Amino acid sequence: MKPSAATPYHQAAEPATAEARAAFEKAAFAALAERFGATLDPLDQWGLTAVVDRSRIREVLQFLRDDPSFRMDTLLDSCGVDYLEYPGHDLPRFAVVYILKSMVAVSHRLRLKVWVEEDDAVVPSVHDLYASANWQERETWDQYGIVFEGHPNLKRLLNHADFEGHPLRKDYPAQRRQWLLANDPMIDQLEARLRVLGYEILESPAPTSPSLEETSFGRKK
Amino acid sequence: MAALEHPAAEQTPSGASSLRPGPEGVEQNIFTTSLDAMVSWGRSNSLWPFPFGTACCAIEFMALAASRYDIARFGAEFVRFSPRHSDMMIVAGTITYKQAPILRRIWEQMIEPRYVISVGACACSGGFYDCYCTVPGIDEIIPVDVYIAGCPPRPEAYLEAIMQLQAKIMDESYVKARAQRAHERIHIG
Ligand code: SF4
Numbered sequence: 338m339k340p341s342a343a344t345p346y347h348q349a350a351e352p353a354t355a356e357a358r359a360a361f362e363k364a365a366f367a368a369l370a371e372r373f374g375a376t377l378d379p380l381d382q383w384g385l386t387a388v389v390d391r392s393r394i395r396e397v398l399q400f401l402r403d404d405p406s407f408r409m410d411t412l413l414d415s416c417g418v419d420y421l422e423y424p425g426h427d428l429p430r431f432a433v434v435y436i437l438k439s440m441v442a443v444s445h446r447l448r449l450k451v452w453v454e455e456d457d458a459v460v461p462s463v464h465d466l467y468a469s470a471n472w473q474e475r476e477t478w479d480q481y482g483i484v485f486e487g488h489p490n491l492k493r494l495l496n497h498a499d500f501e502g503h504p505l506r507k508d509y510p511a512q513r514r515q516w517l518l519a520n521d522p523m524i525d526q527l528e529a530r531l532r533v534l535g536y537e538i539l540e541s542p543a544p545t546s547p548s549l550e551e552t553s554f555g556r557k558k
Numbered sequence: 559m560a561a562l563e564h565p566a567a568e569q570t571p572s573g574a575s576s577l578r579p580g581p582e583g584v585e586q587n588i589f590t591t592s593l594d595a596m597v598s599w600g601r602s603n604s605l606w607p608f609p610f611g612t613a614c615c616a617i618e619f620m621a622l623a624a625s626r627y628d629i630a631r632f633g634a635e636f637v638r639f640s641p642r643h644s645d646m647m648i649v650a651g652t653i654t655y656k657q658a659p660i661l662r663r664i665w666e667q668m669i670e671p672r673y674v675i676s677v678g679a680c681a682c683s684g685g686f687y688d689c690y691c692t693v694p695g696i697d698e699i700i701p702v703d704v705y706i707a708g709c710p711p712r713p714e715a716y717l718e719a720i721m722q723l724q725a726k727i728m729d730e731s732y733v734k735a736r737a738q739r740a741h742e743r744i745h746i747g
Contacts, residue, residue: 496691497656504690511689517655 357444358384365407365447373397378450386434386448391460394435394451398466401437401447409437409445412467415474417481421507430455431483435463453483462488480505490526594731601645601671602727603633605720608644608668610661613651615678615710627713632720641667646723647700650677650710652685653693665700673727675719676702679709 351357362385369375369387373396378386389397401409418432431453439445453460462485464471474485475494482503485491493500497517502509528538607629609619622629629635638644641664653661665674676696679685682705684694696702703726704719 495656500655509690513690514694515655515690516658518659 351442351444353444358446361442361444362447365445368406369397372400378448381448384446384448386450388450388452391451391453394449395461395463395466397449398435398437398463402466407445408439408441409447410440411438412436412463412469412473413438415463415470415477417477417483417505419481419505419507428452431458431481433460433477433483458483459486460484461486462491464488479503482506592733594733595728597732598728598730601730602724604636605632605634605646605673605723606636606638606644607634607646607648608638608641608664609648609650610664611648611650612653612657613680615650615680618710618713618716619648619650619677622713622716627717629717629720632717632724634720641665642669645669645672646720647672647674648677648716649674649681649696649702652680652687653696654691655693656691658693658699661696662699671727671730673703673723674700675704675706675716675723677706677716677719678711679707682707685709 366375366377366385366387369389373389373393375387375389375397378388380386398412401407413436415433415435418434419430420426420428420432421430429452433451433453435449437445437447437449451460458481460483462470462474464474464485464487471488471490472494474488475490475492477483478485478488478491479493479496479500480503492498496504497515499517499519500515502513504511524542528541531538609616611619621627623635623637634646641647645668647665647668649661665672674696676682680687680692681696682702684692688694693699704723706715706719708715
């Protein structure tokens with residue numbers, strides 16, 4: 338969101354004191370509960386985490402971003418959580434958490450959480466609401482296997498393209514290593530970026546797939 | 559020998575070199591050695607590093623290359639970012655499985671003779687990253703000549719490693735390696 342003429346970024350509206358934060362959290366939760374049926378997450382001991390339904394997450398984020406009394410213009414992070422074997426947990430296995438902050442009203446910050454069932458791990462993508470969500474959702478897909486519906490390029494971000502499994506799931510053995518041989522082709526992303534910047538692609542390199550002898554390394558399997 | 563007819567030989571006043579045989583000008587300009595010693599001397603004193611820096615250890619390499627520690631004193635200051643130009647790969651930092659094929663390929667692209675220095679706990683053994691994403695030591699994928707311990711090692715340790723590598727290169731026989739190559743070519747081809 339662009340800073341309004343009334344409050345440019347360099348003139349924060351109010352200081353981020355503990356009281357201002359507490360007041361914001363109270364007001365924010367009341368508004369979210371009334372409009373979107375949000376509930377409070379009891380696991381959060383450090384601030385406000387509002388739990389909303391998966392089907393309404395886009396609406397909620399758009400509201401928080403555009404509403405003049407919230408102005409949550411920054412999605413600091415969105416990530417997955419795996420609650421497998423979490424003591425006393427009987428809710429769905431996964432959650433996706435969105436961490437929001439306002440750069441204009443500096444005391445405004447909150448977290449949103451949506452529960453995700455293991456056998457239906459699909460969440461709507463919010464990459465068009467917050468550009469930073471693009472890579473964050475790719476990372477969450479990579480590490481937890483949660484699918485973001487409507488994402489333009491849901492590829493692995495941190496792990497190798499041929500990696501099998503999702504390593505931050507609690508049932509992935511932390512020390513299970515995978516030897517992967519091929520180089521990760523990034524040309525498609527590079528070319529897309531160049532096109533955005535106004536370049537014309539005259540010729541693309543042929544895709545290379547290294548032979549097995551060329552890349553046969555690794556004693557351990 | 560043709561060298562004895564060097565013009566300098568005539569200009570030398572006689573008598574000055576009475577203790578040593580031969581004209582003095584020639585003696586001071588010619589020395590004999592073995593080809594091996596000559597080649598190894600050249601190689602060990604002009605190592606061109608390829609910095610494969612992926613994490614914090616590479617920051618120490620910057621200190622090493624700058625004026626305080628100054629690898630130029632060892633003839634290794636010419637940092638090249640093309641594997642075709644370099645013969646000493648300095649792997650400084652954590653190597654992940656995603657990075658491993660890239661490391662391997664760059665090593666393959668380097669000209670021979672090529673040497674590898676593995677810097678720090680991460681490159682030598684995976685360090686404290688005992689997990690799904692980190693290669694437990696780059697010697698799983700490429701041969702390593704010198705290992706440096708530390709997290710990160712001090713620049714002095716880098717210098718020690720370069721000196722050890724120089725000693726190792728001085729021990730190599732260019733002539734033997736060449737004969738071996740010729741031998742292989744004859745028997746295989
Ligand atoms: S050994 Fe230590 S300093 Fe070097 S890359 Fe690993 S963590 Fe960083």
